[in-house]
Each structure stands twice: as C-alpha cells, then as structure tokens.
Amino acid sequence: MLEKPRRPSLQDVADLVGTSKMTISRYLRSPEQVAAPTATKIAAAMSELGYIPSRVPEMLSNSRSRAIGVLLPSMSNQVFSAVAHGIEQVSTQAGYHTLYGHYGYEAEREEQQIEQLLSFHIDGLILSESNHTARTRQMLATAAIPVVEIMDLPAQPIDLAVGLDHRAAAMAMVNAMLDQGCQHMVYLAARMDTRTQLREAGFRAALAARQLPAHVVQTSKSSSFTLGGELIRQALQEVPQLDSVFCTNDDIAAGALLALQSMGKRIPQDVRIAGVNHLDIGLALQPQLASIITPREAIGRHAAERLIGSINGQTYAERTLDLGFTLFMGGSVITLP
Amino acid sequence: MLEKPRRPSLQDVADLVGTSKMTISRYLRSPEQVAAPTATKIAAAMSELGYIPSRVPEMLSNSRSRAIGVLLPSMSNQVFSAVAHGIEQVSTQAGYHTLYGHYGYEAEREEQQIEQLLSFHIDGLILSESNHTARTRQMLATAAIPVVEIMDLPAQPIDLAVGLDHRAAAMAMVNAMLDQGCQHMVYLAARMDTRTQLREAGFRAALAARQLPAHVVQTSKSSSFTLGGELIRQALQEVPQLDSVFCTNDDIAAGALLALQSMGKRIPQDVRIAGVNHLDIGLALQPQLASIITPREAIGRHAAERLIGSINGQTYAERTLDLGFTLFMGGSVITLP
C-alpha cells in the first residue's frame, strides 16, 4: 500500500546524499561553506528529487515570510495593473513574493482580504484605499507590520503613503478646459470611490472660482466604455447646453466621446472632453483624448521601496510622498493645428 | 527594553482566558464543543487581543494550505480578470484562498512563479497556458497536486483542462465574414501565444477551404488599441485591396476600426472587421464590433470546481471540458437595417 506522496524535504535530500539536513540547508544559503564534492552530490540529489524549498517553516519560526501583500480594488483596471507592475519590479528584485487580493472597492471585503493575507504572515502590506473599517485598523495595529497606502494622500495615513493630489489634478484639468471658453461643464462619475470624490471636489472648486455652475452625473455602477455612453446621454438630457465634459477616468471619457461622435457632435468644437489616467485608448481615438497623466508605475515602485525599506528597519521623515501629475492636452480639449 | 511585538497566538488567548490553547483551538473550529461561559470569555479575549488565526502551522503539518494558485499571463487583460472572478466565486465559497501570479506570457517566468506558489504549499494550481518548461512539468509531477489548464484544450493535458476550441472559433467567425463576400482578408496578430496561433490556424483553414489567399500581419508586441492602428496601417500597405480584417482580440480590432474610420473608410461597406472576446469596447463603437463570445467567467468557475473537487479526491472521466463559444455578429461585419 503506497502512502500519499509527500513533497521532498531537506531530510529526503540528506538521506539520498548520506549527510544531515543541516548540510543541505547550508548549501542552499551559502554554498561556499560546503565542501565541493558534497556540494556536487547535493545538487544532483536535489534535481533528482525535484526539491522545492518550503518557506513555511521560516514563516513559523521568524514570523517573516519574505512576502508582501498588495490589495487592489479590482483586477480589471489597467491603472492598477501598472501599479502592480511597479511594485513587482522592486519586490521581486528584493526577493519578496507578492500576494494579491482584491476587494471590489468595498471596505468589508478589504477587511476579509487583509485577514487572509495576515494569516500568511506577510511582512508588509500595500493598500489602495484610504477608507478602512475599524477592525481593519485594529488588525493592522496588532499585526505591527509596515503599511503603505497608495494612490491618495490621506490626511491621517496608517503608516506611510505614496500617491498624488487628485483634487489638485482635477482642478488643473478643469481650469485648462475653462481656459478654452467652456461655460457648461458636466462631471461624469462612476463608482464613488475616494478618488472619484476628490476629483469631484476639484471640479467644483475650479468652477466655483469662476462662478460657473457645477453639474454632476453619477452612478454607482463600475466604469466601462458603454457606461460612458449612458452617462453622456443622461448629461445631455439634464444639461442640453452642455459644452464640455470632465470624466473621472478614460474609460468613461472614451465611451462618452464615441457616443457624442455617433450623435454627430464634433469634438472639440461642439463638446470638449477630458478623462483621467492617460490610457492607451485615448491615443487611439480621433481626436486624441485629453487626460491627466498619473505616475502609476512610479507609485508602485516607490511604495514597494518604502515598504521593504520599512520592513528592514528604515524610517522615513516624511510619511507621505506626492508623485504629482501632468496634463496631456489632447485634441479633445484644444483645437490642434 | 521592549521586545519586538509578536502577533498574538492561541497561547496568548489561552493565558488571558485562563485555559489551555486546545480549548481555544476547539472554539474556533467547533464552538459547540466548548462550554458556553468559556466560549464567551474566549470571544472577549480574542477581540481584545485582535487575534488572527495563522494558517501556517496547518500548512506545515498537513501540507495543505486551503489555498490554490492561479497563474495568469497578465494582470492588465480584461479577459483574465473575468476568469479570475469566476475562479474566486467558487474558491472563496469553498473556503480556499486564491494566490495569483503572472508570467507575462513567458514560460520561464511561469516556472519561477510556480516554484514560488509551491513554496507556499498550495493545494492545487490553475494554469493559463499549455506550453510549459520541462522543469515546470517535473515540479508539478513531484508536487503531486491537481492542476487545471484553462483557456485552451491541450492535446496532452498535465491533469485536467477547461477551455474552448480557439481554432474552431476562429474558423466560424472567418466563415461568417466570407459569407458576406469578403475576398481579401488579413489576420492581425500580436504577441504570439498559443491562442493567437490557434486562431491563425483556423483563419488559414477557413480561407484555404474557399481557395482564398491568407494574409497575416503579426508582431511580438503586446496588444493595445494603438497597436491595432499600427497593424492595420501596415496591412493596408501590404494588401491594398484589403476588404476585411480578422483580429486576434478586441483591443487590436477596436484600434484598427478606429484607425480605418479616421482614414475615411466605411465599416462595414469598405472593410469588414471582427475581433475576439466580445469586450465592452466593441459595444461602444459605432458600428458595434463583431466578435467571438468566449465563456471566460464560466471557464474560471468550472476550473475552480474541478480543481477543488480534485483536491478532495473526486475524479473526472473526461479530463478536458469544452465550454464552446458563440458569435456576436456586430455591425462591423454585417450590414444592419
């Protein structure tokens, strides 16, 4: 009767070589401390058995896993895949494995995901939202691991924060549009997360400064191109004199632009339109979509650097890091030659 | 001198309650086996300490982690976020945590990611590619965990497979286009993964059956809307009489359609065009993009069901499961009323 096959352990390798598991362990972390002929035999035995080191015992003894947790709102968002790419550049380099969770923009699911990740003894955590449940905050306090909140710059960060000022970014873009003479601007908002709200605040502030009315069309649905079409149709009903649209992201903006064009509206002559994030779709449109360039990959890189630095005892004088933004003035806002 | 704060263990809870850690352990898995007053005190102590169970010891003793690994080619691909969603519906329900890795369509990175995931003692693994390195195959054999390959239907699956016949799907769409009278069709291909190649095979087979020439424009770059524009421009140079385009995915197709329209070509009168996956962007275009509807979320669900079934000892007579496809004949191929 054959017992359930078990994955090879250091002991199995040791038995095959005829030495103790300590020697194998040493071979793995500092091969030069092992006699050359022993080393050769160990290498052969490891490949014969297909040995794969387990990081579980180390988690158990040191409560360090050489893994960091990353919580993203959704997997289908281009913005966060760029962030993830930035994080992995740094974390892989530093020998850390990255464990992802996603929470669909809901604080309760974030809490559950954090609990899951903590049960794997992660050494540090990156969060994409600054809005957390009370239990989340308590768990993080108890776990006593470094935390970096990204995207926003929360007033009261849990620990560290890396992001940009979304309110200021929105104001800058709206002002640039107003400089083109827009009078009736609508803000199209989907899924009211923190960033969407910050952009709305910036939009309202910019309009208020010029004493223009602020129209907002919003929905709790999550962003998509077709949703952009729906929202612009609704906006045109509510504000028939509409001459400009600022959108919470490029998906909504692209959908709105396509819908406007298929109604026969000329962009930018009849309606000016801008989005946020400067995704590839904006460059494929005709005219190209004006948008706010956000340093997503850099946010990921800096967040991972600070997190891993923090894990290794480094401290940072400034808890928040503002990576800024740039405006891309595509043909959807300004008339290009 | 205060020592480094340690996460609370069962023993800490036990000390606080004045009982043994076994009682706490029992409370966690079957509360009814614990006397009511004890239970109350335990609950209070756990919340006071902010206790979070560790799954690490269980990984060590049983080599089961109640976690499954999922390897996806990229995070930025809508198709795979739908798959991931389907997987999580099932795995979360069954109490499994899902660990993701991505490998950028490269077999070597897949190998590394698998090693990482195995070092966490995952109970099962879902792979999105059927092209693996030798060492990958050896590691999986040694690990002796269930594996489900998704998307394709490999001729020699490692274990189980859930997907669809991409060659047949491509043939069906190309035939539908040919039925509209197309004579000079080009296939636009990016990043030559297995599925892109299967679609090319279907494209060639359909054209060969009608004795029409097959033109292919391909690149190793990864898909994007702007790449679709580049590829269609190249295609028009190489095949000026081009009257139809089949694209390996909707991103390429949408980019091509937008580029064609900005050149003044009418869709579908001058050029017919179709993509694969039926993403939201296709519905936002005017005309709507014809595409192949692939059951991505269902693939994820069925893969997770079979994987978890397999982990729990179930066996499947048919190793591969074909979930089929449907054609969406948007206005980019057929002339709508």
Add this chain to the structure above:
DNA sequence: CTGAAAGCGCTAACAC
C-alpha cells in the same frame, strides 16, 4: 566543514 537539539503555532490523537 558538519552535526544535534530546540523551537516556531497549531491540531490530531489520546487521555482524564
């Protein structure tokens, strides 16, 4: 250069 013993947190198996 190599080995032996202890311990990380939890649960299965076996007392009481």
Add this chain to the structure above:
DNA sequence: GTGTTAGCGCTTTCAG
C-alpha cells in the same frame, strides 16, 4: 468539556 503530547520542515545555536 478540557488538557497533554508529539510532530509538521526548517533555521538558529551550540558542539564538535
């Protein structure tokens, strides 16, 4: 209803 013991795989420490 509750407590005790042993052990999962590895590294740290201490001995050779």
